[in-house]
Amino acid sequence: MLDAGRHPNIKIMAYSEVEDAKGEAGNFKVKIRKKARYVNENICNACGECIEKCPKKAPDSFDMGLRDRKAIYIYFAQGIPAVATIDKDVCTFFLKGRCKLCEKICKKGAIDYEQKDEIVELDVGAVVIATGLEMFDPSHLTQYGYKRLKNIITGLEYERLINATGPTGGHLLRPSDKKLAKKVAYIQCVGSRDLNNCNYCSSVCCMYAIKDAMLAREHDSESDSYIFHTDFRNVGKWFQKYERRGKDEYGINYIRGRVAEITEDEEQNPVVWYEDTIERKVKSLKVDMVVLSTAAKPSSDAEKLSKMFGYELDENGFVRKNLPYPSDTTVPGIFACGFSQGPMDIPESVAAASAAADRVMETLAGLKLKKRA
């Protein structure tokens, strides 16, 4: 991230969205809305004093709402660019017309309540779509009890809990009583491979569940993990070895079977009801916490963006990809890579990104040759 931020040939426009696009390969005009931060990006040095003093709190979206941030905030510590942003919907000044504490505190004079959204027009030869994914919200799958029962979290929430800079300082403290969760169940295919939700396999969840369970054991040698899966899909380089290590070295229990329901006992311990398809029995397992390996979906703006640029999406809402050029969209000069094209893991995304860059260069070189001819 920092490498891209510092690269002389890359200009990063964070907190910005595409508003409109027209043109053709070699000559696109793209209109971009640079959203107002109410903080001057060129002045702010992210010292954090305003954040410390700001009296208003709001759920921290980077930490999945597991803790609060202030109304003036830095999205996350290593973010690019390192500047503060005021959340207009929460800030006392914007809501009630008084406070302005941050302005008083900022020695550099970076706060600017008058700042407006800015429209920037870019002339570019080619466009790469790399809008990634969004996590599926499992709230409406009531059998899993997400948001209804306290100690049920999603895989991404788990990532924040186990992260040393996260809300619990890297300790796996369960939401109901902040006790260390020692026995954790991971439920696979939540929303994935499900005709009523996401038809497809999200591809990365089997591996991240194993990783999560390994991390739990590394943090706490008594941790006990259960992964409930259907087909266990670990197809990448060395993934099978990783799967075996999870079982042999970390003692993870792999259970083949879909979970039917999660209930709760009087101490708010989740009870997982499942069919063990190998033993052909309905069983239950009491655990301290449940992690739902939720499906990954196209980003919510994927459709809007595709209409703006005119390229096709597939039936699942990902950018359609085909041979002979998997990075090409249906519009010449517009390319795509990563999860915007469908489920893929990090190395696949990196390779796809290089491929998209290749197609950009090949297209631009081709146009140059044509012009010369």
Add this chain to the structure above:
Amino acid sequence: MEEKLRIGVFVCNCGTNIGGFLDVPEVAEYSKTLPGVVYVKENLFTCSESGVNEIKEGIKNNNLNRVVVAACTPLTHEPTFRAACEEAGLNPYLFEFVNIREQCSWVHKNEREEATQKAKDLVRMGVARASKLEPKDRITAGVIPSALVIGGGISGLSAALSLANRGFKVKLIEKEKKLGGLVKSLYKIYPENINAEEYINQKINEVKKNKNINVFTSTEIKNVGGYIGNYKVKAENDKGNELNFDIGVIIVATGAKTLSPEGLFSYDGKKVIDMLQLEDKLKNDGISQYKNFVMILCAGSRNNERVYCSRICCMSAIKNALLIKEKNPESKIFILYRDLQAYGTTNEETLRRAKINGIRFVNYSLNKLPEVEDNTVRVYNEILGKELLIPADLIILATPLVAPEDNENLSKKLKVTLDENGFYLEAHIKLRPLDFSTNGIYVCGTAHWPASTEESTTQALGAAARSSIHLEKKYVMVEPIVSSVYYEDECRGCGLCASLCPSNAIEMVETPKGVKAKVIEVACRGCGICGASCYRHAIRMNHFSDEQIKAQIRAFLEE
């Protein structure tokens, strides 16, 4: 007169990764007492933009001439911090990295006091070494604007075409008589069911017509000398003619082969065949006489001998089952599987279509492998908990892709590494999947790991992009952390260093003082073997000199 030392020390909390397990303020306070240190700063994240700015400000405002960062590992952020020094006008090789995370806070999580003490020791050693650092300039060398692509399958063809279309010269070498690789043996390519032969022939024709590509079939690499930007490649064709190429970058696209099914599940090549034989039968209308098909997946893979999953066999099997059904709707097809690897969107959709079309899937386990008998396959269905006897006229084994034996040989010539399965080993499993750790050589397709045609194509185009960075720039910049024959008078010209150098980076040259060793800096990777082996101590490692290392050791013993 020697410049007075003005060392700046930056101590990182890394959120709580360091700060949570040792006393960072105490380490920072201690750093102020060390000789030469004039400025100390504690950061929450030294690697964040604000942290990097603090380094730059620190250098400018305090005239620092050495910078020490105590944080994580050089692997993650050394380039970042060096660049920060450079941007602030300080030579980047006057920067010293001290690891107090992986080598301290993470491994001493329950010993706060001792960890703090160790961090102090490490910083003291780092400061001592920093005081002996010397400014260095990066080494630059020209790049011959020509690429060598090894392998003429779908990956090699795709990479070659991409580079050639951008105007770069490409030498494409294939050891077989014909281009096309494994795709040429297929009937159709999933998921779109493209006719494989038409598809690959079209690519071959494009390559043959392209003026920027020279194709050499029946040709093998004999020797690779030189270094990034300037490789000297010797090859030989089947007529015994030697070919010599001057090459800037190399792409390895040598592909994979399928495991021979000999000895598996009563394979006989007639009634029990492998997936490639089925592709061939589908191509030549050779399946109409069969009614009952049984496919056995993971034949020879995901077992103790070959742990890995070959990624593409499930979908090849499902694709072919659907094609059989299309040709002969009356056929009965059973697919015996362990886990169905229908990852992603289209694969899952294809699997669903197969189920709708009446293809039966039977789950078996590694503990109870299916047994092939006369006209039947006996399999224990894990989910039913029952043994099934399935009638079978044709049994198809889905064997995994395996690395060709040749990889061993070629990898040595290229001086790149293989993994434990014989596939080529990339520079970083997540972040650099197409690079080798040797700069200037790239990998794509099934040479790297089993991949579908689409995935191989993506990787090939990606490798073309990666390699073209050097071709486009026309020069490479190399780290000056190389060896040098610093005490030339000590060198007796014995040639031991040259014979041991794994990078062919030392040549013996005639000088007025006799034969002496000479380092080809751009080829040197700074491994230090020459320095360690020179009994005259004539060779010095730049940036890791004896003086620097000794200063570090002395500082440790000082307390």
